Amino acid sequence: MAPAEGPPPVPRRRAPRRPHHRARTAAAGGAILLLVLIAAAAAAAHLLRARGPYEVRLGLIAGSAWSVPNPTANRLYDGLIADFRARHPEYSISYRSGVRTQDYSERLAQDILRGEEPDLFFILPEDFTTLASTGALADLEPYLERGDIDPLSFYGNALSAGRLGATQYALPFEVVPSLMFANMTLLRKLGLEEPDPSWRWEDFLALAERATADSDGNGSLDTFGSGGWTWLDAAYSNGELLFDPAGSSAALDKDGVIDAVDFFLRLAALTQGTLVPDFESGRVLFAPFLYSSYRAYRYYPYSIQRFGNFEWRALPMPRGPNGRNAVELKVLLIGMSRRSPRKAAAWEVLKHLTTDEEAAYRILANSQGLPARRDALFTDRAGEIMRRHISGTEEPLNPAMLDRVVRDSIVVPRFRKHAAALETASRAIMAERPQSASSLRNFLSRLDRAVNAFLKE
Secondary structure: OOOOOOOOOOOOOOOOOOHHHHHHHHHHHHHHHHHHHHHHHHHHHHHHHHOOOOOOEEOOOOOOOOOOOOOOOOHHHHHHHHHHHHHHOOOOOEEOOOOOOOHHHHHHHHHHHHHOOOOEEEOOOHHHHHHHHHHOEEEHHHHHHHOOOHHHHHHHHHHHOOEEEEEEEEEEEEEEEEEEEEEEEEHHHOOOOOOOOOEEHHHHHHHHHHEEEEEOOOOOEEEEEEEOOOHHHHHHOOOOEOOOOOOEEOOOOHHHHHHHHHHHHHHHHHOOOOOOOHHHHHEEEEEEEHHEHHHHHHHHHHHHHOOOOOOEEEEEOOOOOOOOOOOOOOOEEEEEEEOOHHHHHHHHHHHHHOOOOHHHHHHHHHOOEEEOEEEOOOOOHHHHHHHHEEOOOOOOHHHHHHHHHHHHHHHOOOOOOOHHHHHHHHHHHHOOOOOOHHHHHHHHHHHHHHHHHHHHH
């Protein structure tokens, strides 16, 4: 018997499908997460940048700025900071160590591009014009106009190294002049007298001629009068800068430059094309070095590592007829970031680092340069510092002589094409080596036109 038919089954009603519900939920969740992450990143960045008004970051160089050993650099930095905080405990000052001189310029440039540069930072001589002209440095004129510091407390040429046009963008921290190292052992062996501190080119040439010799008669030079002294040393010691401050024009055909190149070529001709050995060989009578080399290798512990097999002494440079007994002065500057939100605090720290008396003594004791303060070398304490760690049979450099060399030195104007222009001129001079006065004048006139054309490209 067939079952009775009942009513047809009622179909189950399904809820309307929402195919994009989960996708929209996931998208909303992702958007919220992204917003949270962005907010967190912004907050972190704000916290990173929103340091207190008395928190100042410094950009410093590991070791020496002058490519010589300096094991006491951190002692210098820590001491400078400790001195300042002893007077201003509300300040917090930090610095990042470990950036060597050869890496410093690139690291600073990267920090500036990222907007992460310190409030205050060291400026190497070759970097100042670029940093000042591109707006990376704060204008210090408003601070100087307050009268907080006396500009006359600095060496004038050192202060000018931090000026572009009429604006002061940086203050000098330390200075390094050039000196002439003299091999006193060789000088006495040759029966020659030590030159006077105010010696001239003619004195230099006469001594170099006596020292450049084939003493054993084998046809090769055994001793040399000079090594490493360049046509630039000749030009600077004759009062010639070679370029205008802006780097828009060269002046290579002036009488003073012609005299300098002529003297350099006469001096170079003494060696007859023979390669001159390093000064530390003991076979070279005179060689120019930065004061930083004197400071590093005259004092313990590095005094036993170089120039240890003969007696040597540091002298002023010989001068040309229109110059002084000095050549280029290198200046390590400190500038303030134009974007620093803590300029008032940074200015107080900058004043301390560059003008404080105790800071000057710390530079003298723990750096391979000299303080930029004009009066720092003439106190009893400075004398005691300069005698410290030097050999008992040696005397430190005379402060009056050092002061005169610093004051008489030239701050060379640097600009974007400076290094390339000098390289072009140097290569041409060494390749041409004109022999007569007329040919030299004509050669330098052509070279001047070529370099000026390069500068205007």
